[in-house]
Each structure stands twice: as structure tokens, then as C-alpha cells.
Amino acid sequence: MTSDQSNLSLARCPDAEELSVFLDEPGDSTLAAHISACAHCQARLSDYAQVDALLQELSQPPAGLALRIQQACAAGASTTDATSVQTIQFNWLTPLRYAAALIFLLTLASFLTWLNHTPNSQGSDSSLARAPGTSQAAAPASVATVQNNQVGEDIALAEQMRPQGNIDPDSLQNVSTGKNAAGTKPANQRRYRIKPQIEHIWLVEDLTKSQTRLQELSLRDGLKLKWQTSDNIAVVHADLSGTDRQLQNLVDHLQAQGWLLLSPAYPQPKAEQNAFFTDSKIIYHATLVQKEP
Amino acid sequence: MSNDIVSEDRVLIDRYVNQNDQDAFNILVQKYSGRAYQIAYGVLGNREDAEEVAQDAFVRIYRALPKFRGDSEFSTWMYRIIINLARNKHRWNRVRGAGKNFSIDAPIDNGRGDGELTIDLPDQGMAPDQISLYNELKEKTKQAMAKLPESYREAVILRTVKGLSYEEIAEVLGCKVGTVKSRIARGREEIRNNLDI
Known part of the structure; x- marks a missing residue:
């Protein structure tokens, strides 16, 4: 390098990347010469070194970490939530896929019903065969049944579709109409298993009191509870774990506190008779949302 | 120095995989668990999450080590696993709108409002x-x-x-x-x- 080139290099301060690389690999003599003569660059380099030191200081591993990891490995099972993160992410999408499929099927059913409607079939039985446009007026009991259902109740597909006129009249022969229309339990109601990961959103009157109540109920019933902070002051997240039976019990109690469950996933309040309990461990994510005044 | 470390890791992996020597795996854990934690902490900024990720990574490594082909160094492979798990956890935390966990078993706040239960020793x-x-x-x-x-x-x-x-x-x-x-x-x-x- 000529003295002219050296002087040119010294004439300007290196940019952030050049300085950062110099901190990691201090081999550039021209840069070293500049830094040794430049207070500004010295200060900047010192700042970078301080940032590195602070980051190292912040991330000091806790005592006994290696031993805990060895024990977890020896146990041969992943006990961390990080494993379940991927499961949760997968499960997160699954309901969306089901919802999309359901919407598609409902649309298809509506279209086919519309195509197959003929004057003869409409006239055959005034109580069963109705044009879609007249279905609600002609079946007030059925409509009331659907409207009164809480979100997430196990409503049979035919039960939801019938008052909307989405099913071919002939297919109604396979659906019990009398008892269902009166709002009683369908004869072929399925029992459900509670999934390993549940996410529920609850609407509550008082967020602070509700947190306290949830904590009390968890302690009383032996459920593990972790709170998570939230950026939104009107929202609180809690992670609980317990058996399916414990969580059904908890959900019943929460509803009894006046909380409103907005999520459709089981366990639903007062639906114990429909559940198939296995005493398996469930991870329950509860989001508490403050009602607007 | 670097070659010594590589060969030492390879020997340990070989002892664990071929002789089912648990002590060999434990040495790897002793050697790399702190770094794994530090990387996870750097990505997540939360001690509890970082430990979970470090632990999960080693459980996965424990199971997958017999299939480790040695195309890259063990440490590189391990850092990749850590980074991927920490990324997943970080994204999941972001989706959930929460970054920090704390247990009700120790509901003492450190006064900084960050939910971490750390005590800084002066x-x-x-x-x-x-x-x-x-x-x-x-x-x-x-x-x-x-x-x-x-x-x-x-x-x-x-x-x-x-x-x-x-x-x-x-x-x-x-x-x-x-x-x-x-x-x-x-x-x-x-x-x-x-x-x-």
C-alpha cells in the first residue's frame, strides 16, 4: 500500500460494518492505524464491545442447567412446551381447515338443494318441504332452538341446516324432527373426547377478580397454572394443565361465575354427560377478555 | 484447537451411539448446554423459555444422535436445532401476544414489570x-x-x-x-x- 492510499484510508471513518468486522477480526492494519488516531471510532468500537459484554452478561445460564437437561434426556421424554409448540401450531390450523371444508359443504348443499327444488316436491308435505325463502317463518320452534344454543354446543349438522332450508326434503326422513325441534337432546348425539391442547376465550366482567378466582379454582382443584403477560390491559392469558375431568369441572365452575365462553372447543360448560373422559393430561390455554363497560 | 474439539465431539458421539455410553452424552450436555441456553435466551429474551428450548433441543439430540451423519460439526448441527426451536417459540409467543411466563408458585415481581423473577446480586x-x-x-x-x-x-x-x-x-x-x-x-x-x- 502506498502512503497516498494509506492517507486516503485514514481520511475517512470506517462505516459500522467495517468497524464491527474489525472488532471480531482485528487484522486490518490500515483500519487499526485510523482507529488509533480517531477518538470517534475508538468510542464507537468501545460501545460495540460494551454491547457484546452486556449481551454475554444477560444470558448467563442458570445453575444446574446441565443436570436438569441430563435428567430430561434420561427420562427419554420431552417435557417441554417447546415440543408442544409445533403441535399447537399444527392444531391451530386444523380448525380452520375444518371450517373451510364445512363452509364448502354447506355452500354445495345449498346449491344442490336449489337445483333440485321442483314444484311437486314442495307441495308434497307443507311441514317438511319448504322453499328456502319461507323456511324460517314456517319453523319458528326450530329456529328458536338454534338461536338459543350456546356457542360451541354439539349441534348436529342436520339440526343446523334444517331450519335454513339447506337440505333436500327427502333427506329429512333420516333426521329426527319432533324431539329435536323441541330442543331436547338428539337421539344419536355423539360423545366427545377433550383434545390434548385446548384454547378458550372467556369474556369476564372484572379482569382482576376473575384472575383471582381462576387462581383459587386452580389451586383448589390441583391444576397447574401459569400466567402470561399481555400487551393489552384488557386481556390476560393463562396456561393450565390437568386431566380432562378436572378441566371439565373447571369450565363448569367458570361459567357458574358468570363468565361467558366464546370458544367452541370442548370441554363446554354443563356438557359433562356428553364427554368421554380418559383422565389424560390436557394443556388448557385460557384467554380472559374484559367486557366493555 | 478447533480440530481437537471436533475430534473430541466425534469420539463422544461414537461412544454414545456405538457403546450406549450415557456418560459420553452427559459430557456433551455439560459442554454445550450453557451455550445452547445463551443462544435461546438471545433469541427469546426470557429465561424460562430459553431453558425450555435448551432442554427440548437436547432431548431431540439425544434421540436423533444415532442418525447424525457427521456432514457438519456436531456444534453446528446443535446450534441449528437451537435456533430453529427458539424461532418457533418466539413466533408462537408473538402470536399468543405474550412473551414472558412466570409461575404462580413464586409470584414475586422484580419491580421492573417484565415478569421475570430474577434477583440481581450486587x-x-x-x-x-x-x-x-x-x-x-x-x-x-x-x-x-x-x-x-x-x-x-x-x-x-x-x-x-x-x-x-x-x-x-x-x-x-x-x-x-x-x-x-x-x-x-x-x-x-x-x-x-x-x-x-
């Missing part, structure tokens, strides 16, 4: 006001780190905590060396600007 050589300033600086660093784009944060933490070379970081993150240099420089500069030092 350095005997520092005056109280210096300790306070230092803790403030650490807190600011943590916040500045959290503000960094994920790609910057990963590169910075691999460099500053582990001291990996640019080439090694490029291999772990799957990008070019020039990109690594640029990300580390920008990351440092952004943290520095946020700290006002």
Missing part, C-alpha cells in the same frame, strides 16, 4: 448508584435486543455469546458470510443507538 466492587445504572443498562440492552429483527438478533447472539466465526454463523443460519457481517454490524449499531451510550 457486585461488591460497585457503589449502589453504579449498580442501579448497570442494571438499567442491562434492562435497556434486553429491550434493544428484543426490538431487533429476528435475523439480526440471531447473528448477533451467535457472534457475541458463542464467538462463532462468520463462516460458522453463515453455516448455522444458512446465509452468506457477507450477509452475516452486515446483520451483526446493523444489530450492534441498533442496540448501541437504543442504549444511547
Whole structure:
């Protein structure tokens, strides 16, 4: 390098990347010469070194970490939530896929019903065969049944579709109409298993009191509870774990506190008779949302 | 030095895989668990999450080690696993709108409102006001780190905590060396600007 080139290099301060690389690999003599003569660059380099030191200081591993990891490995099972993160992410999408499929099927059913409607079939039985446009007026009991259902109740597909006129009249022969229309339990109601990961959103009157109540109920019933902070002051997240039976019990109690469950996933309040309990461990994510005044 | 470390890892892996020597695996855990935690902490900014990720990574390694082909160094393979798990956890935390967990078993706040249950032991050589300033600086660093784009944060933490070379970081993150240099420089500069030092 000529003295002219050296002087040119010294004439300007290196940019952030050049300085950062110099901190990691201090081999550039021209840069070293500049830094040794430049207070500004010295200060900047010192700042970078301080940032590195602070980051190292912040991330000091806790005592006994290696031993805990060895024990977890020896146990041969992943006990961390990080494993379940991927499961949760997968499960997160699954309901969306089901919802999309359901919407598609409902649309298809509506279209086919519309195509197959003929004057003869409409006239055959005034109580069963109705044009879609007249279905609600002609079946007030059925409509009331659907409207009164809480979100997430196990409503049979035919039960939801019938008052909307989405099913071919002939297919109604396979659906019990009398008892269902009166709002009683369908004869072929399925029992459900509670999934390993549940996410529920609850609407509550008082967020602070509700947190306290949830904590009390968890302690009383032996459920593990972790709170998570939230950026939104009107929202609180809690992670609980317990058996399916414990969580059904908890959900019943929460509803009894006046909380409103907005999520459709089981366990639903007062639906114990429909559940198939296995005493398996469930991870329950509860989001508490403050009602607007 | 580097070759010695590589050969030592290979020997340990061989003992664990072919002789089912649990002690050999435990040595690997002793050697790398701290670094795994530090990298996870750098990405996540939360002690509890970082430990979960480090633990999960080693459980996975424990199971997958017999299939480890040795195309890359063990450490590079391990850092990749850590980074991927920490990324997943970080994204999941972001989706959930929560970044920090704490247990009701120990509901003592540290007064900083960050939900972490840490107790900073004062350095005997520092005056109280210096300790306070230092803790403030650490807190600011943590916040500045959290503000960094994920790609910057990963590169910075691999460099500053582990001291990996640019080439090694490029291999772990799957990008070019020039990109690594640029990300580390920008990351440092952004943290520095946020700290006002």
C-alpha cells in the first residue's frame, strides 16, 4: 500500500460494518492505524464491545442447567412446551381447515338443494318441504332452538341446516324432527373426547377478580397454572394443565361465575354427560377478555 | 484447537451411539448446554423459555444422535436445532401476544414489570448508584435486543455469546458470510443507538 492510499484510508471513518468486522477480526492494519488516531471510532468500537459484554452478561445460564437437561434426556421424554409448540401450531390450523371444508359443504348443499327444488316436491308435505325463502317463518320452534344454543354446543349438522332450508326434503326422513325441534337432546348425539391442547376465550366482567378466582379454582382443584403477560390491559392469558375431568369441572365452575365462553372447543360448560373422559393430561390455554363497560 | 474439539465431539458421539455410553452424552450436555441456553435466551429474551428450548433441543439430540451423519460439526448441527426451536417459540409467543411466563408458585415481581423473577446480586466492587445504572443498562440492552429483527438478533447472539466465526454463523443460519457481517454490524449499531451510550 502506498502512503497516498494509506492517507486516503485514514481520511475517512470506517462505516459500522467495517468497524464491527474489525472488532471480531482485528487484522486490518490500515483500519487499526485510523482507529488509533480517531477518538470517534475508538468510542464507537468501545460501545460495540460494551454491547457484546452486556449481551454475554444477560444470558448467563442458570445453575444446574446441565443436570436438569441430563435428567430430561434420561427420562427419554420431552417435557417441554417447546415440543408442544409445533403441535399447537399444527392444531391451530386444523380448525380452520375444518371450517373451510364445512363452509364448502354447506355452500354445495345449498346449491344442490336449489337445483333440485321442483314444484311437486314442495307441495308434497307443507311441514317438511319448504322453499328456502319461507323456511324460517314456517319453523319458528326450530329456529328458536338454534338461536338459543350456546356457542360451541354439539349441534348436529342436520339440526343446523334444517331450519335454513339447506337440505333436500327427502333427506329429512333420516333426521329426527319432533324431539329435536323441541330442543331436547338428539337421539344419536355423539360423545366427545377433550383434545390434548385446548384454547378458550372467556369474556369476564372484572379482569382482576376473575384472575383471582381462576387462581383459587386452580389451586383448589390441583391444576397447574401459569400466567402470561399481555400487551393489552384488557386481556390476560393463562396456561393450565390437568386431566380432562378436572378441566371439565373447571369450565363448569367458570361459567357458574358468570363468565361467558366464546370458544367452541370442548370441554363446554354443563356438557359433562356428553364427554368421554380418559383422565389424560390436557394443556388448557385460557384467554380472559374484559367486557366493555 | 478447533480440530481437537471436533475430534473430541466425534469420539463422544461414537461412544454414545456405538457403546450406549450415557456418560459420553452427559459430557456433551455439560459442554454445550450453557451455550445452547445463551443462544435461546438471545433469541427469546426470557429465561424460562430459553431453558425450555435448551432442554427440548437436547432431548431431540439425544434421540436423533444415532442418525447424525457427521456432514457438519456436531456444534453446528446443535446450534441449528437451537435456533430453529427458539424461532418457533418466539413466533408462537408473538402470536399468543405474550412473551414472558412466570409461575404462580413464586409470584414475586422484580419491580421492573417484565415478569421475570430474577434477583440481581450486587457486585461488591460497585457503589449502589453504579449498580442501579448497570442494571438499567442491562434492562435497556434486553429491550434493544428484543426490538431487533429476528435475523439480526440471531447473528448477533451467535457472534457475541458463542464467538462463532462468520463462516460458522453463515453455516448455522444458512446465509452468506457477507450477509452475516452486515446483520451483526446493523444489530450492534441498533442496540448501541437504543442504549444511547
